[in-house]
Amino acid sequence: QVQLVESGGGLVQAGGSLRLSCGASGGTVRTYAMGWFRQAPGKEREFVAALSWSGGSTSYADSVKGRFTISRDNAKNTVYLQMNSLKSEDTAVYYCAAARRLGIVVGGDYDYWGQGTQVTVSS
Numbered sequence: 001q002v003q004l005v006e007s008g009g010g011l012v013q014a015g016g017s018l019r020l021s022c023g024a025s026g027g028t029v030r031t032y033a034m035g036w037f038r039q040a041p042g043k044e045r046e047f048v049a050a051l052s053w054s055g056g057s058t059s060y061a062d063s064v065k066g067r068f069t070i071s072r073d074n075a076k077n078t079v080y081l082q083m084n085s086l087k088s089e090d091t092a093v094y095y096c097a098a099a100r101r102l103g104i105v106v107g108g109d110y111d112y113w114g115q116g117t118q119v120t121v122s123s
Contacts, residue, residue, distance in 0.1 A: 002027040002112045004096045009117030012086055016121075020081040022096030022114060030074040033099040035110060036081045038092035038119075045095070045108070049081060053102045063089075088123040 008020040020036070035050040049070035050059045058070055069082040079096060094117050097110035 002029060002032075002098060004029075004098060004112055004114035006094060006096050006114045006117040009094060009119045011120045011122065014086060014088055014121055014123045016086050017082070017084045018086065018119060020083065020094055020096075020117060020119070022079040022081075024077045024098065028077055029079070029098045030077065031102065032111075033101050033103060033105045034070070034072060034079045035097045035099070035105060036070060036079075037095045037097060037108070038090075039095070039116075040089075040092040043092075047106055047108070048094070050104045050106055051079065052104050057104050059104050059106050083119070086119075086121045088121050091119060091121050093118050 003026045006022050031053045036048040037045050038048050039045040047061050051070045055072050067085045072079045096114040098112040099105040099110045
């Protein structure tokens with residue numbers, strides 16, 4: 001059973017940067033598609049970014065395009081989300097997810113989810 005653990009969240013001022021990490025244990029995610037989602041207070045969970053198993057294909061929500069970058073290090077069984085030019089509206093709990101397929105998964109049809117890490121952007 002794959003377990004995902006996010007880290008790297010915290011409090012940052014608007015315009016700042018954070019890098020989230022998602023480490024996998026209990027199995028390899030090297031051949032899995034990976035994604036990041038977020039959920040702000042009082043709102044539904046929303047898609048942020050997705051990555052194919054090889055890292056060769058990516059997809060981003062319009063709200064984060066040009067500011068966030070998803071990447072992976074398969075040797076470390078880890079996926080990252082580099083977040084730059086953060087805005088107050090980026091405040092949310094960020095979740096990592098893994099899907100047992102090779103291509104990008106944009107919707108919520110993932111097989112494994114992490115517990116989330118809080119990102120708070122102060123204006």
